[in-house]
Amino acid sequence: MHPISQGLDPHVSSVSAGSPLLAWLLWLQAWRVAAPCPGACVCYNEPKVTTSCPQQGLQALPPDIPAASQRIFLHGNRIAQVPAAGFHACRNLTILWLHSNALARIDAAAFTGLALLEQLDLSDNGQLRFVDSTTFRGLSRLHTLHLDRCGLRELGPGLFHGLVALQYLYLQDNGLQALPNDAFRDLGNLTHLFLHGNQIPGVPERAFLGLHSLDRLLLHQNRVAHVHPHAFRDLGRLMTLYLFANNLSAMPAEALVPLRSLQYLRLNDNPWVCDCRARPLWAWLQQFRGSSSEVPCSLPPHLASHDLKRLAASDLQGCAMATRPLHPARASGPANDELLGLPKCCQQGPRDKASVLEAGSPASPGNALKGRVPPGDSPPSNGSSPRHSNDSPFGTLPGSAEPPLIGLQPEGSELPASPTTGPRRRPGCSRKNRTRSQCRLGQAAVGGGDTDGSGTLPSLACSLAPLGLALALWTVLGPC
Numbered sequence: 001m002h003p004i005s006q007g008l009d010p011h012v013s014s015v016s017a018g019s020p021l022l023a024w025l026l027w028l029q030a031w032r033v034a035a036p037c038p039g040a041c042v043c044y045n046e047p048k049v050t051t052s053c054p055q056q057g058l059q060a061l062p063p064d065i066p067a068a069s070q071r072i073f074l075h076g077n078r079i080a081q082v083p084a085a086g087f088h089a090c091r092n093l094t095i096l097w098l099h100s101n102a103l104a105r106i107d108a109a110a111f112t113g114l115a116l117l118e119q120l121d122l123s124d125n126g127q128l129r130f131v132d133s134t135t136f137r138g139l140s141r142l143h144t145l146h147l148d149r150c151g152l153r154e155l156g157p158g159l160f161h162g163l164v165a166l167q168y169l170y171l172q173d174n175g176l177q178a179l180p181n182d183a184f185r186d187l188g189n190l191t192h193l194f195l196h197g198n199q200i201p202g203v204p205e206r207a208f209l210g211l212h213s214l215d216r217l218l219l220h221q222n223r224v225a226h227v228h229p230h231a232f233r234d235l236g237r238l239m240t241l242y243l244f245a246n247n248l249s250a251m252p253a254e255a256l257v258p259l260r261s262l263q264y265l266r267l268n269d270n271p272w273v274c275d276c277r278a279r280p281l282w283a284w285l286q287q288f289r290g291s292s293s294e295v296p297c298s299l300p301p302h303l304a305s306h307d308l309k310r311l312a313a314s315d316l317q318g319c320a321m322a323t324r325p326l327h328p329a330r331a332s333g334p335a336n337d338e339l340l341g342l343p344k345c346c347q348q349g350p351r352d353k354a355s356v357l358e359a360g361s362p363a364s365p366g367n368a369l370k371g372r373v374p375p376g377d378s379p380p381s382n383g384s385s386p387r388h389s390n391d392s393p394f395g396t397l398p399g400s401a402e403p404p405l406i407g408l409q410p411e412g413s414e415l416p417a418s419p420t421t422g423p424r425r426r427p428g429c430s431r432k433n434r435t436r437s438q439c440r441l442g443q444a445a446v447g448g449g450d451t452d453g454s455g456t457l458p459s460l461a462c463s464l465a466p467l468g469l470a471l472a473l474w475t476v477l478g479p480c
Contacts, residue, residue: 126151146170176199177198266293274320
């Protein structure tokens with residue numbers, strides 16, 4: 001052994017032996033530091049390899065983003081498109097912020113290969129409006145996805161397919177027109193779902209199917225007018241449910257029964273109808289031990305502004321009918337308010353039921369219990385959107401279409417059916433072919449009714465018609 005080696009300290013000898021490995025590590029670190037960084041960006045390695053380019057006025061993704069980047073911050077720019085190859089080389093990427101840009105298009109393969117991505121923020125891109133259903137495929141580790149304030153109108157089928165690790169999904173303040181069935185079915189680990197500030201009209205049966213871990217569901221400030229009785233059946237762990245500021249006039253208590261862990265419930269600012277239809281909901285609220293808002297009644301008038309929870313069971317009687325629209329959706333409408341299809345507690349007998357469910361009656365555009373329209377929004381015209389099952393505010397009538405809306409005539413008010421009396425409405429008077437005396441006689445005959453049904457009064461009116469005409473001519477021509 002070399003004499004110098006004999007006097008070396010063992011630790012020094014081990015460092016010398018490992019010098020090739022140390023040299024390789026130092027070279028790798030120097031390469032990372034010297035790797036090219038886009039001109040508008042700042043690149044650093046601690047605590048994670050980061051490429052940061054916020055608020056630089058960028059109109060496109062910067063070229064030559066370091067492939068070793070674990071975090072990329074591109075928020076606050078004017079980037080309009082995310083191309084397919086934009087992040088293809090960034091296989092270690094875990095956090096990507098693209099919020100507050102001008103995104104109008106995201107290529108379907110823009111995030112392909114980012115298997116380690118955990119956070120993706122696309123919020124505040126109001127021109128996006130549509131996201132391809134395959135955009136998020138392969139992001140199996142993604143746990144936070146921001147799609148709020150993106151102008152989205154719909155959620156394409158399978159948009160969230162395969163996002164098995166997702167826990168936070170932000171969809172608020174878009175223009176969503178509906179909740180598709182099975183849209184969140186793969187999100188078994190989702191704990192927070194934010195859907196407030198949209199235009200959702202109702203909650204269908206399978207809207208939240210598979211969300212067994214959901215803790216918070218925010219649906220306030222929408223247009224929800226009906227909730228399917230089984231809509232919340234998979235939400236046994238849900239602790240917070242917000243449904244305030246919607247169009248709910250009634251809600252089946254059956255929908256709330258599966259919410260065994262519920263602690264916070266908000267139902268205020270809805271046009272609740274506190275009549276016989278509200279009894280199941282009232283009974284459920286009596287046994288609910290969590291924190292709930294007031295449930296202020298809109299109808300009947302004598303219970304307006306009263307809290308449903310504080311009413312007695314005896315207060316929930318009869319069937320409240322609106323006399324004027326609470327929140328009219330259109331400026332024009334029929335002269336008389338028409339009735340919604342009603343549950344059994346509001347039907348007095350077979351005759352009433354037949355009149356309420358008469359087929360072929362037109363829907364009332366200005367009905368008092370139909371959906372409110374937030375200021376500045378214009379409701380869709382007739383036929384612009386399909387009808388869905390249980391689309392009435394009460395959600396209790398069967399059938400695939402919304403029950404027709406017609407007027408209900410008081411029992412016993414029908415006029416006798418006689419072939420000589422004509423229609424049941426008061427006949428109009430035309431100055432061209434009838435005199436005022438004839439008109440008055442005809443109205444008296446119809447308004448007073450024909451007691452025996454023989455048409456005596458109309459016949460008398462016809463027999464006196466020539467005499468009335470002669471008197472009228474004498475009055476006009478006599479002085480001449």
